[in-house]
Each structure stands twice: as structure tokens, then as C-alpha cells.
Amino acid sequence: MSHPAPRACGIDFGTSNSTVACMRAGAATLLPLEDGRITLPSVVFFNAEDDRTRFGRAGLNDYLAGYEGRLMRSLKSLLGSSLIDGSTEVNGRALKFRELLQQFIAELRRRATQENGGDLEHVVIGRPVFFVDDDPVADKQAENTLAEIARAVGFRDISFQYEPIAAAFHYETTISDEQLVLVADIGGGTSDFSVIRLSPTRAQHIDRQADLLANGGVHVGGTDFDRLLSLDSVMPLLGYRSRLKSSLEMPSNIFFNLATWHTINSAYTRQVYAEQRELSLEAQEPDKVARLLTLIDKRAGHWLANEVELGKIALSDQECATLRLDYLQAGLAQGITRRDFDAATEPLVGRVETTVNALLRDAGIAADAIDTILFTGGSSGIPRLRERIAALLPQARAVECDPFGSIGAGLAVEAARRYR
Ligand SMILES: Nc1ncnc2c1ncn2[C@@H]1O[C@H](COP(=O)(O)OP(=O)(O)OP(=O)(O)O)[C@@H](O)[C@H]1O
Numbered sequence: 374m375s376h377p378a379p380r381a382c383g384i385d386f387g388t389s390n391s392t393v394a395c396m397r398a399g400a401a402t403l404l405p406l407e408d409g410r411i412t413l414p415s416v417v418f419f420n421a422e423d424d425r426t427r428f429g430r431a432g433l434n435d436y437l438a439g440y441e442g443r444l445m446r447s448l449k450s451l452l453g454s455s456l457i458d459g460s461t462e463v464n465g466r467a468l469k470f471r472e473l474l475q476q477f478i479a480e481l482r483r484r485a486t487q488e489n490g491g492d493l494e495h496v497v498i499g500r501p502v503f504f505v506d507d508d509p510v511a512d513k514q515a516e517n518t519l520a521e522i523a524r525a526v527g528f529r530d531i532s533f534q535y536e537p538i539a540a541a542f543h544y545e546t547t548i549s550d551e552q553l554v555l556v557a558d559i560g561g562g563t564s565d566f567s568v569i570r571l572s573p574t575r576a577q578h579i580d581r582q583a584d585l586l587a588n589g590g591v592h593v594g595g596t597d598f599d600r601l602l603s604l605d606s607v608m609p610l611l612g613y614r615s616r617l618k619s620s621l622e623m624p625s626n627i628f629f630n631l632a633t634w635h636t637i638n639s640a641y642t643r644q645v646y647a648e649q650r651e652l653s654l655e656a657q658e659p660d661k662v663a664r665l666l667t668l669i670d671k672r673a674g675h676w677l678a679n680e681v682e683l684g685k686i687a688l689s690d691q692e693c694a695t696l697r698l699d700y701l702q703a704g705l706a707q708g709i710t711r712r713d714f715d716a717a718t719e720p721l722v723g724r725v726e727t728t729v730n731a732l733l734r735d736a737g738i739a740a741d742a743i744d745t746i747l748f749t750g751g752s753s754g755i756p757r758l759r760e761r762i763a764a765l766l767p768q769a770r771a772v773e774c775d776p777f778g779s780i781g782a783g784l785a786v787e788a789a790r791r792y793r
């Protein structure tokens with residue numbers, strides 16, 4: 374017997390990757406969103422050559438293939454930032470950032486609806502524990518903005534759930550005993566944690582407040598590891614930390630912007646180019662600044678950030694890797710090592726550790742009371758970060774779940790509970 378298409382879904386709108394899931398025949402099912410894959414990378418490319426907008430891998434590939442246009446990544450980082458009410462120039466037109474987010478979410482819904490075979494009216498959207506650290510008003514505004522966008526693209530009932538809780542609900546569908554679980558969701562933009570009591574019986578309850586012991590999070594994610602790796606290993610090749618003839622350091626702003634996914638485009642203005650040209654005349658190492666000018670000229674900031682990200686991912690299972698930078702200068706390459714990466718990113722690991730410790734302390738939970746640590750999110754693949762989190766919970770068994778699918782799947786479980 375065929376069932377009518379579900380009307381409720383979960384959306385995990387991630388800094389790096391997004392998913393949509395529905396319940397089908399009692400099981401959370403991630404919908405294929407691009408070429409049969411369950412993630413749509415949170416990427417928009419405005420191709421200036423054919424005046425079309427492309428999303429996900431197709432957008433990134435167009436950009437990397439050298440098409441003229443404007444690439445946008447880390448869209449979620451705009452929520453809760455002061456940029457959200459502003460706009461950016463895209464192929465000669467002003468595009469509001471809000472509109473950019475709306476285009477992406479509309480595309481997610483369009484693909485999911487098509488795959489679902491029926492309209493999706495109700496949605497539970499995942500959210501980080503904090504869109505904005507230490508600012509509840511801005512945090513609420515970020516959630517409201519996302520809700521307004523979801524309504525504008527056609528959803529009727531919209532609610533939210535913390536991303537790590539969603540991952541917990543998905544894991545709960547696979548267990549047969551009761552466990553006290555700390556979920557560690559280390560994504561592209563944020564690290565989020567929940568401590569929650571899970572069991573098959575508890576899974577039947579609609580209200581789970583009593584099972585939820587604590588939530589916490591911090592704005593540290595994979596894109597921050599990319600930034601520090603970039604500043605440590607490739608930005609110096611472009612003049613970062615080099616000196617001017619006056620013996621002052623090159624101004625560092627441009628390097629920070631180029632190393633940060635959602636500010637890369639700000640380096641592509643005429644004014645910035647002119648300033649850097651001026652500086653190159655004053656530079657003690659003009660060859661390096663020449664590379665910077667080439668990078669700006671070729672609009673290659675996202676290409677470079679992508680190389681750095683791939684290098685970072687390679688370091689998750691290798692001790693060293695090589696970044697090939699021929700696109701910038703023939704023969705240019707930069708070796709990176711796990712050891713240097715760990716040293717450069719230590720402050721991030723420290724902030725995540727502090728967050729977990731504070732969470733346990735504030736909730737009055739003894740570290741050895743936790744039975745299970747559930748790792749999810751792509752950045753849970755960073756070996757040092759994972760080891761250090763696990764070391765805080767000496768009695769806990771570490772469990773893996775699909776790092777890119779578990780949150781969307783858990784949101785579908787929650788959507789079915791809320792909108793049945
Ligand atoms: N094997 C790996 N080792 C280290 N990092 C990885 C690995 N695979 C992916 N990543 C990183 O994981 C991040 C993306 O993870 P994920 O898709 O879970 O994030 P997200 O859900 O989009 O972000 P957020 O939840 O913070 O909004 C990227 O920064 C990516 O570079």
C-alpha cells in the first residue's frame with residue numbers, strides 16, 4: 374500500500390552543508406538533494422557568464438572551473454551577524470543578504486518537495502545552541518530571521534530544535550537501553566553540546582524537557598580551523614606578517630578577510646586592490662604582495678580557502694599534506710603538517726574544552742556519569758579536537774553517527790512528533 378507523501382520535514386541548514394529529511398514508513402529518511410547525495414553544500418554561485426544561479430557542488434564547481442561570477446559560502450554565518458541587514462554587489466546588482474539566504478532555502482525546499490512527491494508544509498529547523506555567543510537578543514533575532522525566511526519560501530508551521538538534540542533523537546532510534554549521552558556536534562560554524570537521557574521508552578514522550586539536562590555551545594567550527602590554518606600556512610606567502618620598508622608590518626585586515634569564508638568577497642573591491650598596490654611599492658618583500666594582487670585579480674579567494682580546507686581534511690588521516698598553489702604562481706606549493714596545524718588551532722580546541730567543562734559544571738553533572746559521547750558534524754573528524762573532548766569524559770564510550778546526516782534525520786523524527 375502506498376502512503377501519502379509526508380507533509381512535515383526537518384531541515385538542517387548548516388554553515389557548510391544542508392539536509393532535508395522526512396519520515397517514510399516509520400524511518401527518518403534523508404532526501405537526495407544533489408546528484409543522489411543527501412547534502413546540498415550551502416553554496417550559491419551567481420554565474421555572470423550565463424546569468425544563472427547555481428547551488429551546492431554545481432555552484433562550487435562552476436566557480437572553480439573559472440566562470441566569472443560571485444560565490445557565496447558560509448551563508449549561515451550571516452545570521453546573527455551585523456551583515457544580515459546589508460547587501461552585497463553581485464554581478465553589478467545589489468543583493469540583500471537576507472534575499473541570498475532566502476534563495477538558498479527556497480532551493481532546498483524546492484528540491485525536497487520534488488523528491489518528497491508532495492508539498493512540505495511543516496518544518497522543524499535545526500539551530501545551533503547559540504547563533505550569537507553571549508547576546509540573547511541578537512540570538513533571538515537570528516532565529517526570527519530564519520523563521521521569516523522559511524515562511525517566505527512557503528512553509529506554514531515552523532519551529533526549531535537545537536541541532537545536537539536532533540542528533541540525539543536520531544541516535545535514540547538505534548538503542549535498546551537507557552543511556553546518559555553527551556552529544557558533541559562539531560560543524561562548520563559552531564560546536565554544540567547537549568546532555569540528554571535517552572531510551573526507547575522515553576522516545577515515546579512528546580515533551581522531553583525532563584530528559585534534557587543541559588545545552589551549551591560556542592562559535593567555533595571547521596571554518597575557524599580553516600582560518601587559522603590559512604593564516605599560519607598560506608597567508609604568509611601573500612605577505613601576511615611581512616614588513617614594509619618603514620619596518621611596520623603589512624596591515625593584516627585583508628589577510629583576515631581572505632582567510633574567513635564569509636568575508637572573502639570584501640577583498641574584491643577596486644579600493645582594496647588600489648590600497649594593496651600602493652602597499653606593494655612599500656613592501657620589503659614585493660613578490661609576496663604580488664601574489665596577493667594576483668589572487669584578488671583572479672577572484673581566487675574561495676579557491677585558496679577551498680585548498681586550505683581540503684588540506685585540513687587530509688590532515689585528519691595523514692601527518693602531512695601539500696597544498697598545490699600553481700593557480701597563483703607556477704610551481705608554488707606549501708607543505709602542512711598535523712603538528713603545525715594542532716599548534717595553530719590550539720586556542721580553538723581550548724575554547725571547545727572550556728565550553729564542555731562549563732556545561733557539565735553548570736548543570737551539576739559529574740563527568741564520569743556520562744555513559745556515551747555521540748560525535749557528529751564534519752569537524753568531529755579533527756583528531757586532536759576529538760581526543761581532547763573524549764578525554765573530558767573518561768567513562769564514556771565514544772559512538773559515531775553519520776556526521777553529515779544525523780541532525781537532519783533527527784529533525785525529521787521531531788517534525789513527525791510535533792506535527793503528526
Ligand atoms: N574528515 C574531516 N576532518 C576534519 N574536518 C572535516 C572533515 N570532513 C569535513 N570536515 C569539516 O566539517 C565542516 C562541515 O561539517 P558539517 O557539514 O557538519 O557542518 P555544518 O552542519 O554545515 O555546520 P554548522 O552545524 O556548524 O552550521 C567543514 O568545516 C569541513 O571542512
Ligand SMILES: [Mg+2]
Binds near residue numbers: 558560
Ligand atoms: Mg551542523
